[in-house]
Amino acid sequence: MNIVEKILARASGRNNVYPDDVVFANVDKVMVHDVSGPGVLKVFDKLKKQGFDIEKLWDSSKVWVAEDHFVPSADKISAENIVKLSNFTKKYGIAKHFKYGMGQYGICHTLSHEEALVMPGDVYVGGDSHTNTTGALGAFACGLGHTDVAYVLLNGKIWFKVPETIYFKLNGKLPDHVMAKDFILKIIGDIGTDGGNYKTMQFGGSGIDAMSVESRLTLCNMTTEAGAKNGIVEPDQKVVDYLTSRGAINVSLIKGNHDAEYAQIIEYEGSEMEPLVAKPFSPENIAIVREAPSIELDKSYIGSCTGAKYEDLEAAAKILKGKKVKIRTEVLPASISIYKRAMENGLLKIFLDAGVTVGPPTCGACCGAHMGVLAKDEICISTTNRNFPGRMGHVESQTYLSSPLVAAASAITGKITDPRDLN
Amino acid sequence: MKGNIIKYEQDNIDTDVIIPGQYLKIHDYAELATHAMEGLDPDFHSKVKEGNFILSGKNFGCGSSREHAPIALSHSGIKAVLALSFARIFYRNAVDGAFLLPIEIQEDAYKGISEGDEIDIDVSKNEIKNLTKNHTYKMKPFSEIIGKIIEAGGLFNYKPD
Numbered sequence: 001m002n003i004v005e006k007i008l009a010r011a012s013g014r015n016n017v018y019p020d021d022v023v024f025a026n027v028d029k030v031m032v033h034d035v036s037g038p039g040v041l042k043v044f045d046k047l048k049k050q051g052f053d054i055e056k057l058w059d060s061s062k063v064w065v066a067e068d069h070f071v072p073s074a075d076k077i078s079a080e081n082i083v084k085l086s087n088f089t090k091k092y093g094i095a096k097h098f099k100y101g102m103g104q105y106g107i108c109h110t111l112s113h114e115e116a117l118v119m120p121g122d123v124y125v126g127g128d129s130h131t132n133t134t135g136a137l138g139a140f141a142c143g144l145g146h147t148d149v150a151y152v153l154l155n156g157k158i159w160f161k162v163p164e165t166i167y168f169k170l171n172g173k174l175p176d177h178v179m180a181k182d183f184i185l186k187i188i189g190d191i192g193t194d195g196g197n198y199k200t201m202q203f204g205g206s207g208i209d210a211m212s213v214e215s216r217l218t219l220c221n222m223t224t225e226a227g228a229k230n231g232i233v234e235p236d237q238k239v240v241d242y243l244t245s246r247g248a249i250n251v252s253l254i255k256g257n258h259d260a261e262y263a264q265i266i267e268y269e270g271s272e273m274e275p276l277v278a279k280p281f282s283p284e285n286i287a288i289v290r291e292a293p294s295i296e297l298d299k300s301y302i303g304s305c306t307g308a309k310y311e312d313l314e315a316a317a318k319i320l321k322g323k324k325v326k327i328r329t330e331v332l333p334a335s336i337s338i339y340k341r342a343m344e345n346g347l348l349k350i351f352l353d354a355g356v357t358v359g360p361p362t363c364g365a366c367c368g369a370h371m372g373v374l375a376k377d378e379i380c381i382s383t384t385n386r387n388f389p390g391r392m393g394h395v396e397s398q399t400y401l402s403s404p405l406v407a408a409a410s411a412i413t414g415k416i417t418d419p420r421d422l423n
Numbered sequence: 424m425k426g427n428i429i430k431y432e433q434d435n436i437d438t439d440v441i442i443p444g445q446y447l448k449i450h451d452y453a454e455l456a457t458h459a460m461e462g463l464d465p466d467f468h469s470k471v472k473e474g475n476f477i478l479s480g481k482n483f484g485c486g487s488s489r490e491h492a493p494i495a496l497s498h499s500g501i502k503a504v505l506a507l508s509f510a511r512i513f514y515r516n517a518v519d520g521a522f523l524l525p526i527e528i529q530e531d532a533y534k535g536i537s538e539g540d541e542i543d544i545d546v547s548k549n550e551i552k553n554l555t556k557n558h559t560y561k562m563k564p565f566s567e568i569i570g571k572i573i574e575a576g577g578l579f580n581y582k583p584d
Contacts, residue, residue: 022566034448039489069448077449143488145488145519146516146520147490159583198511367447367487388439389440
């Protein structure tokens with residue numbers, strides 16, 4: 001069995017599972033946020049009317065709650081949703097509720113690793129499609145809708161069809177100017193936005209071994225854009241150190257068996273990777289940055305669970321240091337812990353000196369919610385994950401997806417720019 | 424189950440066009456319905472009728488896990504989406520929440536069925552009859568668990584063996 005099959009076998013009390021088996025897996029952790037939480041409560045209301053008992057969760061200690069999409073509250077409705085979340089965590093005794101304005105908070109997927117909320121080998125489900133992100137810690141991490149999350153909250157388990165696994169092997173390190181974001185864009189360009197549909201996308205090889213945990217998080221994050229059920233990297237000592245430094249104890253490793261089977265193995269050479277962008281209107285619409293259209297950009301956006309981890313901000317700051325931005329540029333650190341580190345290490349000063357607006361942690365404009373959404377015909381380069389029509393604002397705005405290095409270089413020139421081509 | 428077709432002849436209809444992100448804060452199902460398909464077809468709300476079906480290409484519902492997507496379609500009156508394939512979260516949201524039937528079809532049905540055609544979906548025979556054109560197509564059968572959850576009326580009413 002490979003790592004995902006081992007996790008799902010353990011969680012469903014079986015000795016073996018095979019792709020296409022349907023299992024009811026016991027869930028170890030579950031997350032909701034200010035969009036899926038009120039959605040789940042709506043399901044609870046419906047269930048109550050049908051006579052279901054919704055007075056007790058299966059295990060409140062395994063549930064955690066984030067405020068991220070429309071915070072700080074964007075308007076009256078989002079403020080009411082935040083109140084609903086607070087009532088929810090109070091009623092059910094959920095201690096792990098990360099509230100904005102009260103210390104650590106941030107994007108749900110960022111908290112999963114910054115707060116060491118998920119461990120290797122866990123079955124972790126969340127009411128958000130980018131729950132896949134956390135597979136980088138060696139968990140089976142999968143996004144679900146409101147009904148399914150409500151089911152997990154009340155029953156502690158959920159059905160899964162055991163996925164086939166595509167193994168992406170990266171031979172050798174990525175060059176300095178190439179980030180994990182470029183590699184995952186390359187993969188999505190190759191296999192398409194449904195190339196991973198229903199499947200696991202696993203990453204391995206010497207290039208992955210050499211990667212930081214945060215880079216692996218970027219890879220797993222955007223398996224969602226290939227339609228994958230989950231993304232995963234077999235955990236190693238780096239993951240143990242990462243989680244231990246964030247307060248976790250007794251982190252144990254899990255790996256696939258030596259005879260693990262994969263539906264397909266796709267190999268890439270690290271040295272051949274280049275900075276890429278995904279052009280509007282699909283993450284699979286890939287171009288090499290040096291061959292990208294020479295268009296005038298209106299904005300550079302460095303934010304989201306995909307592109308505003310500490311490492312992402314560090315990459316952007318390396319480019320922006322001592323420079324001025326030519327177009328509107330926003331940096332929104334993905335959590336308060338990252339924000340603080342960026343402050344302590346001088347990154348915020350670099351951004352502010354360059355003319356960047358630094359905003360609070362939020363999903364913000366990534367999902368067209370608030371905090372810098374795009375107007376008609378505006379063109380944005382963004383470290384986020386999707387560029388469907390209207391994703392970041394007006395349906396006739398355009399988003400190019402890129403790494404933080406490319407987004408920062410483009411902020412300086414106002415055009416889509418390879419960081420190697422800056423003077 | 425009979426209904427008339429609203430056809431979108433394209434692949435990858437994503438959740439951002441089915442229900443744009445700005446409406447994610449809304450949890451009133453009727454209000455969500457007024458914004459269904461707004462990112463692709465601003466006229467959808469005025470033309471959709473109770474009992475209509477949507478016909479589309481591959482990877483329908485790709486993108487986000489927002490259950491708002493099947494909710495908005497279902498509360499607009501859509502009883503089934505017929506597509507060459509579905510994105511996984513949209514598919515399981517549609518089934519587990521009992522919002523609408525996701526019917527996987529083949530190229531012949533995708534090409535052969537036109538906007539406005541009246542069709543009859545017979546899940547027991549895995550058949551789709553085009554009553555307007557008097558033609559029958561095969562649909563992909565539901566997997567065992569999906570069939571059982573649909574029959575039960577959603578995940579909460581389904582009793583695992």
